[in-house]
Amino acid sequence: MHYSSVMGEVPGLRERKKLRTRQALITEALRLFLEKGYEQTTVSEIAMAAEVSTRTFFSYFASKEEVLLHHVRESLDRALRTVAERRSDDSPADLLARVVATAFEATMGSAEMRRDSASITQLMMTVPSLRAYGLLLLFDTQRELAEALHQACPEELDLIEASAAVGGVIGAVKLAGFICLRRGGSPDEVAEASRRAAEIAIAGMRAVGKGETPGDPALGNR
Template identity: 40%
Template sequence: MHHVQSAGLRERKKQRTRQALATAALRLFAEQGYEETTIADIAAAAEVSPRTFFAYFPSKEDVVFAEIDDRLAEVRERLARRPPGETPLETIRDSVLNVLEALVTEHGEYGAVQVRLVLERPALQARALQRLHEAQLEVAGRLRELCPDIDEIDAMAVSGLAIGCMQAVLTHCRRHGMDPGTTRAALDRALMIMERGLGSIPALHKAAP
């Protein structure tokens, strides 16, 4: 029991360090510019060593995508453990809802900084596109595990719709500096539109045994 607790505690501490690094990086990028900010600066602002920075992020570019990577990891995990009696549509909705909570509360004012960096910098734009593509492929793969009778084109379309829909609306909200309440309402609308689109696929309505 003690071992499980200490493992959970370690995990939370790691997550806090990771988040401190990501928030410090975005704050410094906003204050002094992306090129001007070094990894040593980010580490110092988060009160860790540069070596610790590299334990969490391979490069300065990767720290920009920390939040998105974390949210996708959560979606993967949720899609992998589907409770008995739950339909794939319910599993998808639940995993998206969990992500919404985090997206609205995390990074706050620095969300706009992150979006601006990605839109302004070709290298970050290329990285964002690559991540988006990988996420769509992976979610489609998980969907096919979740409901083996789903058509592979349907699985790709569902994945593209879910990820593209949320990403487009979140980017819009952050670009325009919308407050958390407005952002949440916008993402809820996006979720409703997504569900309507997904409702047309019969395989998503079959409950797990």
């Protein structure tokens, strides 16, 4: 388990216990979802498997959706911190490239992480209620990140351009991963497909050039 802390300090005993409980709930929830099915698994079963009460479950997570997709908020918070710490010589493409690199390191840095990520993606593809929840979450995530990118790069990107940049990169990552998984790709292959898609999208940003927005007469931009 990897512990995060403010100012690099090691968490105290109480905080470590809370982190262990939280991780146990996440681990047992994913195991039960895969073994029994998402809809068939109850919150009380997750709590029992993690050896805590149902009340304790709800002190960490509001729902089954939240325990499964806990990583989305965590990933967004990391991305927002990265954007807020923009270096003076960063272009918007540089900044998004570092956001992506940080995200991959945090969520796919080990074989276990890649396996769990592929399992969550598989559940998202097959459970209608999760698909709907995930789409709303993805929309909110992209909106927050686009607003942060615009605020960090106000001279280079207006809000529409920042939205297009964020949507292009995240959309490329998600779609490439989905398609690879649907074709029977392994967790490592899914991770590699997502990484390659991000590189292509960011390369496209670099090709457009700093502060340059292409127009297309077919879209009414003359």
